[in-house]
Amino acid sequence: MDLNNVVKIPIGPQHPCLKEPACFTVSLNGERLAGLDLRLGYNHRGIEKAAESRTYIQNIYLIERVCGICSHSHPSCYIQCVEQIAGLEVPARGRYLRSLIGELERVHSHLLWLGVAAYEIGFETLLMYSWRDREVVMDILAMLTGNRVNYAANVIGGANRDITEDHKKDILKAVDVLEERTKYYIEVATEEATLIARLSNVGYISLDDVKLMGTAGPTARASGLDYDVRRDDPYAAYKDIPFKVITDTHCDVYGRALVRVGELMESYKMIRHIIQNIPDGPIAVKAPRKIPAGEAISRYEAPRGEDVHYVRSNGTDKPERVRVRAPTMVNLLSVPKMLEGDNLADVPITIAAIDPCFSCTDRAIRVSDLDGGNAKVMTWNETRRFGIDWYRKNGIDFTDLNKRLAGRMR
Amino acid sequence: MANEQAIQQELQEKFPYFGEKITISSERRIWAEVASSNFFEAFDYIVKKMNFSMLCLIIGLDSGDNLEFIYNLSRYDGTMLNLKTFVPKTNPVHKTVTADYFPGAELYERELVDCFGARIEGLPEGNRYPLPDTWPEGQYPLRKDWTPDMLDKQPEGK
Numbered sequence: 001m002d003l004n005n006v007v008k009i010p011i012g013p014q015h016p017c018l019k020e021p022a023c024f025t026v027s028l029n030g031e032r033l034a035g036l037d038l039r040l041g042y043n044h045r046g047i048e049k050a051a052e053s054r055t056y057i058q059n060i061y062l063i064e065r066v067c068g069i070c071s072h073s074h075p076s077c078y079i080q081c082v083e084q085i086a087g088l089e090v091p092a093r094g095r096y097l098r099s100l101i102g103e104l105e106r107v108h109s110h111l112l113w114l115g116v117a118a119y120e121i122g123f124e125t126l127l128m129y130s131w132r133d134r135e136v137v138m139d140i141l142a143m144l145t146g147n148r149v150n151y152a153a154n155v156i157g158g159a160n161r162d163i164t165e166d167h168k169k170d171i172l173k174a175v176d177v178l179e180e181r182t183k184y185y186i187e188v189a190t191e192e193a194t195l196i197a198r199l200s201n202v203g204y205i206s207l208d209d210v211k212l213m214g215t216a217g218p219t220a221r222a223s224g225l226d227y228d229v230r231r232d233d234p235y236a237a238y239k240d241i242p243f244k245v246i247t248d249t250h251c252d253v254y255g256r257a258l259v260r261v262g263e264l265m266e267s268y269k270m271i272r273h274i275i276q277n278i279p280d281g282p283i284a285v286k287a288p289r290k291i292p293a294g295e296a297i298s299r300y301e302a303p304r305g306e307d308v309h310y311v312r313s314n315g316t317d318k319p320e321r322v323r324v325r326a327p328t329m330v331n332l333l334s335v336p337k338m339l340e341g342d343n344l345a346d347v348p349i350t351i352a353a354i355d356p357c358f359s360c361t362d363r364a365i366r367v368s369d370l371d372g373g374n375a376k377v378m379t380w381n382e383t384r385r386f387g388i389d390w391y392r393k394n395g396i397d398f399t400d401l402n403k404r405l406a407g408r409m410r
Numbered sequence: 411m412a413n414e415q416a417i418q419q420e421l422q423e424k425f426p427y428f429g430e431k432i433t434i435s436s437e438r439r440i441w442a443e444v445a446s447s448n449f450f451e452a453f454d455y456i457v458k459k460m461n462f463s464m465l466c467l468i469i470g471l472d473s474g475d476n477l478e479f480i481y482n483l484s485r486y487d488g489t490m491l492n493l494k495t496f497v498p499k500t501n502p503v504h505k506t507v508t509a510d511y512f513p514g515a516e517l518y519e520r521e522l523v524d525c526f527g528a529r530i531e532g533l534p535e536g537n538r539y540p541l542p543d544t545w546p547e548g549q550y551p552l553r554k555d556w557t558p559d560m561l562d563k564q565p566e567g568k
Binding site for chain 1: 436486514517
């Protein structure tokens with residue numbers, strides 16, 4: 001390699017091909033990649049520190065905001081830790097409800113991914129199709145929980161809301177529609193020559209490298225790693241729900257697409273099984289406000305891979321320490337390996353293929369306002385003031401609403 | 411729980427210093443504590459001989475005079491061994507696991523450096539994570555004595 005011809009291009013922190021801030025500095029020799037340097041942390045919000053000064057119940061809603069897409073995965077994982085420390089046994093119906101929302105979330109996340117991946121390779125028709133179909137599951141989630149994301153479907157000790165017979169009918173109808181559509185996407189993925197040619201041998205990572213780097217989720221399963229937390233370390237109702245762990249041996253972006261569409265089909269089966277077999281009974285048990293001293297670690301198979309949460313309690317109503325690991329944290333470190341020797345044009349799709357979520361990765365302090373290289377640290381109150389003023393300048397004022405809310409609380 | 415007990419027994423026999431400090435909290439969850447001087451002996455055996463070949467996470471904690479690190483090791487059958495060790499805050503030095511075991515642990519170790527002020531020997535030079543480059547030196551936000559107003563007291567641009 002002639003080092004004189006190496007050109008360095010920064011992709012990020014803000015870049016049209018990234019959906020969230022991260023900085024990939026690529027070294028190019030012609031159009032071939034000669035190296036990749038990662039800089040992360042642009043979305044660091046201090047959530048782990050903030051969790052230490054909030055109660056266990058407030059933390060459910062804080063942890064939910066670690067990530068918009070996995071907004072059921074993170075709180076479920078956190079709550080499992082708390083329940084384990086407090087020795088709470090979640091009733092069967094509550095466990096089934098958790099799995100139900102979890103699988104609906106996986107469907108919406110995988111359909112979202114399919115659209116993003118299609119967009120990155122210029123297949124915009126597929127983006128339009130898959131995002132239109134995603135609305136079906138978004139409507140179901142909104143119907144069940146009252147929100148499209150940030151569902152607040154959990155409480156410590158069980159589920160927050162129950163489902164009715166009418167809900168069941170609507171869910172089954174929606175699943176039928178989505179299954180039909182997904183069959184079509186599988187047809188596209190396995191028969192459409194352009195798509196196969198564009199995705200094959202792009203972002204290759206071998207099974208050995210996957211194991212070495214600790215890669216997680218569909219990205220790892222597409223390299224033949226037969227591992228899924230839902231089967232191997234079951235939580236919620238997964239012990240009772242039959243399903244197949246989808247793996248593939250292509251080891252490239254094409255394999256990752258096949259695994260995700262395959263997982264969609266499994267999720268539909270699981271949702272049907274849950275609806276047909278959900279036991280009657282209470283959905284939650286009452287949890288104490290103060291959690292006895294202890295520690296627990298729990299895992300959860302989020303759509304993007306394995307979430308790991310750790311909670312240590314000290315006997316008060318606030319945790320001593322909360323630690324969050326999102327799958328993107330490990331998957332990102334595999335990206336330089338995947339891109340070795342690839343073309344510059346493969347960078348966006350390879351990054352998109354791990355389904356990255358930088359917000360979840362950078363959970364844990366506050367924002368610096370970097371203007372013209374002159375760093376200024378904003379205090380919490382200044383940040384809040386800035387937000388309020390910015391919205392006011394743009395014609396949105398919450399003063400009346402805040403007053404009304406304050407009046408109602410009194 | 412026979413599987414977990416077998417692991418517990420094997421470790422107790424191989425390394426007598428584990429003694430009572432290895433417990434099973436529930437199915438597939440084993441907790442063990444080891445002094446930092448013995449850490450790599452035990453870690454090497456657990457990873458290479460006992461097939462705990464997946465590092466899920468390294469957790470940093472501030473436990474008073476010490477920094478506590480928990481290495482969450484897992485097998486592909488879902489069994490998880492959480493290996494704890496302590497280093498004094500006055501000299502918070504630990505060796506890296508990225509060189510010989512888990513190159514994917516880089517970000518976890520950089521967090522220990524940035525958020526707890528640990529010194530990880532052997533961790534290659536690279537971009538810091540997760541704090542910004544302009545973050546003031548000597549401030550470790552996840553230590554218990556750190557409060558956000560300490561940041562406000564910093565002179566501008568530091």
